[in-house]
Amino acid sequence: xxxxxxxxxxxxxxxxxxxxxxxxxxxxxxFSSDEVDSVRRGIERNLNSPGPMFKVASxxxxxxxxxxxxxxxxRIQEYRHIAHDSRAADxxxxxMGGRTVRxxxxxxxxxxxxxxxxxxxxxxxxxxNVDGWMNCSMWMPVDSVPMESTLEFLAGSHRMGWLMxxxxxxxxxxxxxxxxxxxxxxxEADRSAHRILAWALEPGDxxxxxxxxxxxxxxxxGQGRRRAFSVRFLxxxxxxxxxxxxxxxxxxxxxxxIAAGAPLDHELFPLLRQM
Numbered sequence: 001x002x003x004x005x006x007x008x009x010x011x012x013x014x015x016x017x018x019x020x021x022x023x024x025x026x027x028x029x030x031f032s033s034d035e036v037d038s039v040r041r042g043i044e045r046n047l048n049s050p051g052p053m054f055k056v057a058s059x060x061x062x063x064x065x066x067x068x069x070x071x072x073x074x075r076i077q078e079y080r081h082i083a084h085d086s087r088a089a090d091x092x093x094x095x096m097g098g099r100t101v102r103x104x105x106x107x108x109x110x111x112x113x114x115x116x117x118x119x120x121x122x123x124x125x126x127x128x129n130v131d132g133w134m135n136c137s138m139w140m141p142v143d144s145v146p147m148e149s150t151l152e153f154l155a156g157s158h159r160m161g162w163l164m165x166x167x168x169x170x171x172x173x174x175x176x177x178x179x180x181x182x183x184x185x186x187x188e189a190d191r192s193a194h195r196i197l198a199w200a201l202e203p204g205d206x207x208x209x210x211x212x213x214x215x216x217x218x219x220x221x222g223q224g225r226r227r228a229f230s231v232r233f234l235x236x237x238x239x240x241x242x243x244x245x246x247x248x249x250x251x252x253x254x255x256x257x258i259a260a261g262a263p264l265d266h267e268l269f270p271l272l273r274q275m
Contacts, residue, residue: 003275054067143226145202240258
């Protein structure tokens with residue numbers, strides 16, 4: 001599909017520059033109310049019929065509940081529509097530059113009221129089976145998200161290189177020996193020392209961020225749900241990078257179909273836009 005003209009998108013004139021410099025931007029009013037309602041229905045369908053990658057990401061002692069699911073676009077048509085037909089892929093085309101936009105995967109995330117489980121500061125790309133620079137993730141809520149439970153990003157951190165990936169629950173360095181990589185800075189120890197980007201969001205809004213941008217979120221206090229849907233996009237230089245550790249999501253057997261270092265030209269990763 002040929003992308004829409006940038007003039008047809010709700011983007012500031014310097015959106016691509018901000019994305020390249022800061023690693024994260026907000027796009028207000030990207031999705032129509034019908035699109036938001038559609039994704040909301042898709043999330044509820046997903047919750048009622050989880051896929052094989054569905055997981056609970058909060059502790060059993062948590063008074064709330066944090067759940068995730070991955071790679072459901074082929075099964076849930078509402079997810080497929082947003083990935084293929086909405087303006088999200090067009091925004092990704094502008095932000096990444098280049099000639100192509102390919103779907104990597106979708107990701108459903110729901111934090112129920114009262115969830116205390118935080119998502120720690122982390123980069124996404126070390127947990128993925130892809131390498132390259134031209135990429136972005138879109139994260140859209142279908143509920144209002146106040147500042148206290150929104151995503152936060154460390155501006156410019158996508159240019160810091162890989163930082164030590166650790167398990168979210170117990171902070172173990174399972175994939176690289178201790179001391180072999182720089183650590184994620186302790187941002188919470190002195191938040192005033194860092195330029196943190198964060199936006200309260202309404203249904204229809206979305207954030208776009210680079211897969212190496214450090215980000216996190218707190219829990220969800222109060223009575224509100226935080227249901228969100230994310231799509232990960234790949235640009236021209238992204239290639240398959242089989243890992244020696246489990247990835248999130250895990251694409252079992254893919255190394256037998258796509259060589260290391262090859263583009264992800266495969267039915268699992270459809271081409272969404274081509275300039």
